[in-house]
Amino acid sequence: MSLVFPHTFVPWFRAVAPHIHAYHGKTFVVAITGELIAAGKLSSFAQDLAILHAMGIKLVLVHGFRPQVNEQLRSKGHEARYSHGLRITDAVALDSAQEAAGQLRFEIEAAFSQGLPNTPMANAIVRVISGNFLTARPVGIVDGVDFIHSGVVRKVDGAAIRKAIDTGAMVLLSPFGFSPTGEAFNLTMEDVATSTAIALQADKLLFITEVPGIHEDMNDAESPIDTELALADAERLLTSLPRPEKPTDPAFYLQHCVRACRGGVERSHILPFAMDGALLMEVFTHDGIGTMVVDEKLESLREATSDDIGGVLQLIEPFEQDGTLVKRSRTEIERDIGHYTVIEHDGVIFGCAALYPYPEARTAEMAALTVSPQVQSQGDGERILKRVEQRAKAMGLDSIFVLTTRTMHWFIKRGFNQVDPDWLPEARKRKYNWDRRSQVLVKKLG
Numbered sequence: 001m002s003l004v005f006p007h008t009f010v011p012w013f014r015a016v017a018p019h020i021h022a023y024h025g026k027t028f029v030v031a032i033t034g035e036l037i038a039a040g041k042l043s044s045f046a047q048d049l050a051i052l053h054a055m056g057i058k059l060v061l062v063h064g065f066r067p068q069v070n071e072q073l074r075s076k077g078h079e080a081r082y083s084h085g086l087r088i089t090d091a092v093a094l095d096s097a098q099e100a101a102g103q104l105r106f107e108i109e110a111a112f113s114q115g116l117p118n119t120p121m122a123n124a125i126v127r128v129i130s131g132n133f134l135t136a137r138p139v140g141i142v143d144g145v146d147f148i149h150s151g152v153v154r155k156v157d158g159a160a161i162r163k164a165i166d167t168g169a170m171v172l173l174s175p176f177g178f179s180p181t182g183e184a185f186n187l188t189m190e191d192v193a194t195s196t197a198i199a200l201q202a203d204k205l206l207f208i209t210e211v212p213g214i215h216e217d218m219n220d221a222e223s224p225i226d227t228e229l230a231l232a233d234a235e236r237l238l239t240s241l242p243r244p245e246k247p248t249d250p251a252f253y254l255q256h257c258v259r260a261c262r263g264g265v266e267r268s269h270i271l272p273f274a275m276d277g278a279l280l281m282e283v284f285t286h287d288g289i290g291t292m293v294v295d296e297k298l299e300s301l302r303e304a305t306s307d308d309i310g311g312v313l314q315l316i317e318p319f320e321q322d323g324t325l326v327k328r329s330r331t332e333i334e335r336d337i338g339h340y341t342v343i344e345h346d347g348v349i350f351g352c353a354a355l356y357p358y359p360e361a362r363t364a365e366m367a368a369l370t371v372s373p374q375v376q377s378q379g380d381g382e383r384i385l386k387r388v389e390q391r392a393k394a395m396g397l398d399s400i401f402v403l404t405t406r407t408m409h410w411f412i413k414r415g416f417n418q419v420d421p422d423w424l425p426e427a428r429k430r431k432y433n434w435d436r437r438s439q440v441l442v443k444k445l446g
Helices: 006-023 034-038 042-054 066-075 091-111 158-166 189-200 231-240 251-262 278-284 306-321 330-339 380-394 408-413
Strands: 027-032 058-063 134-138 151-156 170-173 176-178 184-186 204-209 228-230 267-272 291-294 299-303 340-345 348-358 363-371 399-404 417-419 439-444
Touching (some): 034 091, 042 058, 042 091, 058 091, 134 184, 158 170, 158 189, 189 204, 189 251, 204 251, 228 231, 251 267, 251 291, 330 340, 330 348, 399 408
Parallel strands (some): 204 267, 363 399
Antiparallel strands (some): 176 184, 267 291, 340 348, 348 363
């Protein structure tokens, strides 16, 4: 019997809860490579996808089949041929693709039909619906190369897919499409997933791949993964990368993420199937474990304007009522709004802080650092702190300080040191509330 430790489980579950609320009823298009299935990861992945389904997330699953098709070709003594990062699909390759797709569809449906007790699939009912949702056209001849039966998506029947997922079913798409005359075309999983996500205006497009994401240093495969790329930054990065020829090339999945975001998909992700539970970690933790491409207009960290006064007041009011923050009047907020930094998402302010400089002492006070309870423990407090530090450095200041009665340890973990109230600049010391006995913490700016 496994043990549950309340001191770790309860805080963890509460931290996950905002994501559960946020994603209920949302639409995710999840694309898996054939390599995931070949590596024996399908069963555990299906369990994770079933958990998302149980949380009310509407799912479209798109599978790839590159290694499976190549295996079929080898068994027929036929060579796999590629150009421009695409398979050249002759008649033998088309037959192999159809055989591989049929086998994989069978395996995937079987994985979602498991219901063994004491597994994540117990009591799970995930109906899988497939169909001819895709219309395709031929790639044609490119730079003298005839791609024969290779195609690209011409149209996605988004209305039919939406109708299916609205009933609670999961739609399964294979990378096959048909022309209006009934001719079959071998498509790429990436094109199908991206086109489908755009057609549905999905909330997320997630590629579960053989690569870990986009490295911060493109010349160093050991460098950390860049967990978030603004769309503009991703577009600039793409222009600096060579044209991808294989899935392990840095631009291979990134180009589809960029296309999806340009087409109205809020967020697109690249994450590795090699890490168990990668899908859950990417969806339910703030930083995730792969790379997310996001239109920066969705969320902005910026200096406040007069339009933000109401949002700031609404955000800090509960913390003033419970004594965490000193009460500020609307007049005071209106007067000082230019000192504030805010995090805004879709027009809602969910984080703020003010910076009051004391140039004569080469320091500044950071006040009213607040993050909405709905998104706490997701790193937004640190993002605001870094932005405030940048503002202080730009002013030529040497340090910032805070006064706090309840969050001393949070600041100490982030490089602040406690000092005596006598350290305060004279102008601030005159306003110090000795009855409140706030701790004074200072951070040197390097």
